[in-house]
Amino acid sequence: xxxxxxxxxxxxxxxxxxxxxxxxxxxxxxxxxxxxxxxxxxxxxxxxxxxxxxxxxxxxxxxxxxxxxxxxxxxxxxxxxxxxxxxxxxxxxxxxxxxxxxxxxxxxxxxxxxxxxxxxxxxxxxxxxxxxxxxxxxxxxxxxxxxxxxxxxxxxxxxxxxxxxxxxxxxxxxxxxxxxxxxxxxxxxxxxxxxxxxxxxxxxxxxxxxxxxxxxxxxxxxxxxxxxxxxxxxxxxxxxxxxxxxxxxxxxxxxxxxxxxxxxxxxxxxxxxxxxxxxxxxxxxxxxxxxxxxxxxxxxxxxxxxxxxxxxxxxxxxxxxxx
Amino acid sequence: xxxxxxxxxxxxxxxxxxxxxxxxxxxxxxxxxxxxxxxxxxxxxxxxxxxxxxxxxxxxxxxxxxxxxxxxxxxxxxxxxxxxxxxxxxxxxxxxxxxxxxxxxxxxxxxxxxxxxxxxxxxxxxxxxxxxxxxxxxxxxxxxxxxxxxxxxxxxxxxxxxxxxxxxxxxxxxxxxxxxxxxxxxxxxxxxxxxxxxxxxxxxxxxxxxxxxxxxxxxxxxxxxxxxxxxxxxxxxxxxxxxxxxxxxxxxxxxxxxxxxxxxxxxxxxxxxxxxxxxxxxxxxxxxxxxxxxxxxxxxxxxxxxxxxxxxxxxxxxxxxxxxxxxxxxx
Numbered sequence: 001x002x003x004x005x006x007x008x009x010x011x012x013x014x015x016x017x018x019x020x021x022x023x024x025x026x027x028x029x030x031x032x033x034x035x036x037x038x039x040x041x042x043x044x045x046x047x048x049x050x051x052x053x054x055x056x057x058x059x060x061x062x063x064x065x066x067x068x069x070x071x072x073x074x075x076x077x078x079x080x081x082x083x084x085x086x087x088x089x090x091x092x093x094x095x096x097x098x099x100x101x102x103x104x105x106x107x108x109x110x111x112x113x114x115x116x117x118x119x120x121x122x123x124x125x126x127x128x129x130x131x132x133x134x135x136x137x138x139x140x141x142x143x144x145x146x147x148x149x150x151x152x153x154x155x156x157x158x159x160x161x162x163x164x165x166x167x168x169x170x171x172x173x174x175x176x177x178x179x180x181x182x183x184x185x186x187x188x189x190x191x192x193x194x195x196x197x198x199x200x201x202x203x204x205x206x207x208x209x210x211x212x213x214x215x216x217x218x219x220x221x222x223x224x225x226x227x228x229x230x231x232x233x234x235x236x237x238x239x240x241x242x243x244x245x246x247x248x249x250x251x252x253x254x255x256x257x258x259x260x261x262x263x264x265x266x267x268x269x270x271x272x273x274x275x276x277x278x279x280x281x282x283x284x285x286x287x288x289x290x291x292x293x294x295x296x297x298x299x300x301x302x303x304x305x306x307x308x309x310x311x312x313x314x315x316x317x318x319x320x321x322x323x
Numbered sequence: 324x325x326x327x328x329x330x331x332x333x334x335x336x337x338x339x340x341x342x343x344x345x346x347x348x349x350x351x352x353x354x355x356x357x358x359x360x361x362x363x364x365x366x367x368x369x370x371x372x373x374x375x376x377x378x379x380x381x382x383x384x385x386x387x388x389x390x391x392x393x394x395x396x397x398x399x400x401x402x403x404x405x406x407x408x409x410x411x412x413x414x415x416x417x418x419x420x421x422x423x424x425x426x427x428x429x430x431x432x433x434x435x436x437x438x439x440x441x442x443x444x445x446x447x448x449x450x451x452x453x454x455x456x457x458x459x460x461x462x463x464x465x466x467x468x469x470x471x472x473x474x475x476x477x478x479x480x481x482x483x484x485x486x487x488x489x490x491x492x493x494x495x496x497x498x499x500x501x502x503x504x505x506x507x508x509x510x511x512x513x514x515x516x517x518x519x520x521x522x523x524x525x526x527x528x529x530x531x532x533x534x535x536x537x538x539x540x541x542x543x544x545x546x547x548x549x550x551x552x553x554x555x556x557x558x559x560x561x562x563x564x565x566x567x568x569x570x571x572x573x574x575x576x577x578x579x580x581x582x583x584x585x586x587x588x589x590x591x592x593x594x595x596x597x598x599x600x601x602x603x604x605x606x607x608x609x610x611x612x613x614x615x616x617x618x619x620x621x622x623x624x625x626x627x628x629x630x631x632x633x634x635x636x637x638x639x640x641x642x643x644x645x646x647x648x649x650x651x652x653x654x
Contacts, residue, residue: 216425219381223420224440224492225413228405234439238430314430314476 001310005303012299019295020076020288024069027284034085034282035061059085072288081292082285084278091289094274099293101171102270105190106259110252112194113201118244120198121205125213126232136202143199148258152192152265159188169267189266193258197251204247208240215239242313249305253298326397327354328500328532329378334391336370336377345603347373347386349556349611355500360526360533362547362564364540364579366600370556371536372504379416379502380408396499414444417493417531419522421505423485427477433461433488434473437495444496460491464521483514487521494525501526502534507542519546540583544568549637552576555601555611558631562638572640572648574618610643618644 035055039048056062060071075082081091117140124136160168167173172182212218213236221231260272267273271290278286310316336348348370355361363371375381377388378400393400396415400408412418420426428436437460438453448456454473461469464487477485486506493501503522507515523546526533535546543550543564550567552560552575560573571577578596598615601607607614613625624643631639634649642648 216420216422217428220418220420220426220489220492221428222381223379223412223418224495225409225411225443226439227409230439235428235431239428242430312430314432315478 001307005307008303008306012303015299016292016295017073020073020292021069023288023291024065024072027287028065030282032282033061034284035059037282038085076292081289084286085283086281091285094286095271095289095293098269098271098274101268102259102263102272104171104186105193105262105268105270106255108186108190109193109197109259109262110248110255112190113197113255114248116194117198117201118205121202121207122209122237122240124202124206125209128210133206136206140199140202143195144203148192148196149261149265151195152189152262155188155192156265171269189262189268193255193262196258197255200251201244201247204244205240208243209236212236212240238312242309245305245308245312249301249308252301253294256294256297325357327394328357328359329393329395329534330354331374331378331393332391334374334377334393335389336373336382336391337387337389338383339385339387343604346606347556347603348377349606350391351553351556351558352391353551353558353561355532355534357499358530358532359549360523360535360547362543362550363534363536363553364538364543364550365553366538368600368603369553371553373556374553375502375504375534375536379412379418380405381412410444413440413498414496415498416500416502417496417498419486419489419493419501419503419506422509423477423482423489424509426489427485429477432474432476433480434458437461437473437488437492440492440495456495457491460495461488464488464491464525465517466491482510483517486510486514486518490518490521490525494529494531497529498531500532500534502536504536505538506535507539508537515542522546540579552579555606556603557611557641559612559642560638560640561631562635566635566638570635570638570649570652572634572638572645573612573642574616574644574648575612577648578615578617610641618642618647 033052033056035052038055039051041048044051053062060068063071072082079092081095083090084094087094120136120140124133127133156168159166166188167185168188170185172185218231218235221235222228226234256272259270260275262268263270263272264276271293274286275290277283278290330352331354332352333350334348334352335346335350337344337346347368351370351374353361353363363374365371373382373386376386377391378393378395380400380403382388388401391401395411398411400411403411427433434454434457437457438450441453441456442448442450445453457473458469461472466472466484466487472480472484477488480488490506493503501522506522507518510518519542522533522535525531533546535542537543547564549563550561551558552567552573554575560567560571560576562570562572567576568580571580575596578594581594582596584590584593596615597617601611601614609626610616610619610624610629613619616625619625622643627643629641629643631641632645634640634645
């Protein structure tokens with residue numbers, strides 16, 4: 001197990017290096033010039049071209065791409081992600097600040113999706129071709145096919161404007177308002193994120209459970225005289241959960257993408273909004289930091305999924321080639 | 324005369340499929356005496372397994388018992404509620420399935436899977452006591468170092484070992500009846516003999532009745548005392564094993580026997596029964612075997628469903644022309 005984890009971590013380093021190179025090239029292809037953005041064309045008086053050029057030299061953007069990359073990666077491995085072009089603050093500091101709200105939003109969304117999606121999917125499989133199944137199918141297809149920004153707008157309209165039950169922007173009220181206030185702010189964005197993600201979970205959980213329900217070992221379990229509850233709860237569920245581990249892990253990046261949009265709509269001070277602002281401002285250090293953080297998250301999720309897999313499925317042992 | 328342990332009469336079971344219902348069992352019936360070994364033989368789709376599943380309430384959700392009566396130790400199984408049937412399954416009747424690869428839960432240890440059957444039917448059995456009993460059972464079915472093996476998962480067992488574990492599971496609560504549904508079909512030939520020996524041994528030691536469902540006449544000859552031949556969801560012939568092999572009174576049984584290779588006899592081609600097993604959705608009127616029958620010759624009688632008639636003591640056949648088969652033998 002340990003050697004597996006070490007090997008996987010080593011592979012992850014290589015993948016991260018590849019991503020960073022790709023990212024550097026892509027940023028270069030992006031239209032717009034950070035130095036241009038930093039010299040306001042309206043309020044600036046004097047030789048603007050010289051000022052822009054000076055900025056460019058200050059930021060090191062006059063160097064070749066290769067030199068820029070080597071400098072950046074040299075700092076990166078020491079844990080230094082550079083300074084934001086627009087605020088001059090350390091990128092690490094900004095990201096840490098933004099990580100908390102994003103983790104709160106994504107974590108809650110994920111928990112909601114799991115707690116709703118998987119039980120509903122399993123129930124649908126057990127009540128196959130009944131009203132429960134059809135209802136779950138329709139709802140999950142709605143969750144999958146309606147974009148979350150649209151659901152978010154409806155949510156804001158209904159619960160924020162019409163009913164006035166929930167706040168529609170920010171992570172808490174101005175001046176802070178304690179736990180209850182934070183939770184109230186969390187309901188809409190996390191609920192909508194969770195709803196969007198629960199859709200696929202319902203589908204996958206239903207399919208996994210249907211697959212298991214047809215297996216011979218369930219008949220064997222029943223032939224021992226076990227009650228239905230135990231046959232389902234002990235024998236079927238455990239087997240159905242195995243493929244779901246992968247699905248959940250693979251969906252984490254989707255969750256992140258969803259969070260970016262939700263943060264934008266609900267003025268949530270998280271990493272998604274930070275990244276969008278950075279794109280607009282051509283704030284390369286922040287963008288690089290953000291994408292690298294996402295990459296680390298994705299790789300980490302896959303690793304955790306593989307380990308979880310080995311724990312719940314005794315047929316898989318994390319050693320050598322089979323892993 | 325003692326009461327049969329299990330008796331099934333006029334069982335009709337059908338399956339819902341797209342565009343209608345398909346009958347899988349069409350009035351089948353047989354009985355099993357205490358301690359007796361009965362072989363149920365027939366082609367795939369003849370209703371052998373479905374009959375058993377119907378009786379035990381193990382049909383898939385698309386299956387339904389339409390009519391019939393079954394008695395097990397004096398109780399009508401079809402009238403029992405699911406809860407009551409659960410009490411009987413695994414305690415009074417143990418099942419061994421065909422494919423030990425798929426019939427064992429891959430994510431539970433062998434020991435857990437045997438122990439849960441024990442604890443289900445023996446209230447107050449502690450975890451520790453169940454564990455000890457599991458090791459005893461595994462040792463009894465010939466699994467070496469049973470304590471260690473009990474902690475392993477099915478994928479760590481070979482096919483033969485899994486079937487041994489399956490047998491240990493079936494007999495955990497000392498059932499009065501063991502039903503083995505093609506217990507050796509999925510195994511290597513050398514392993515098959517071992518598993519048959521084992522089944523016979525545990526049956527004798529536990530004084531249980533054994534129902535062997537198989538399409539292998541070799542298994543029938545070796546293991547059973549009485550044989551029930553099924554065709555298209557019906558019983559077509561029943562007799563003691565000796566009569567079945569030497570004095571078959573149904574052309575289907577005779578066809579099955581003729582298609583067996585015999586030691587010391589050179590034949591270029593084994594005679595097979597012509598045609599295909601009938602499509603249960605389109606059973607012919609009258610005798611369902613008539614289209615493949617080498618005795619019928621298109622006679623008018625075949626348009627009627629033949630009744631099971633006693634042709635000798637304990638020997639029944641559902642053929643209009645059983646007398647002709649008897650006459651042929653004499654000639």
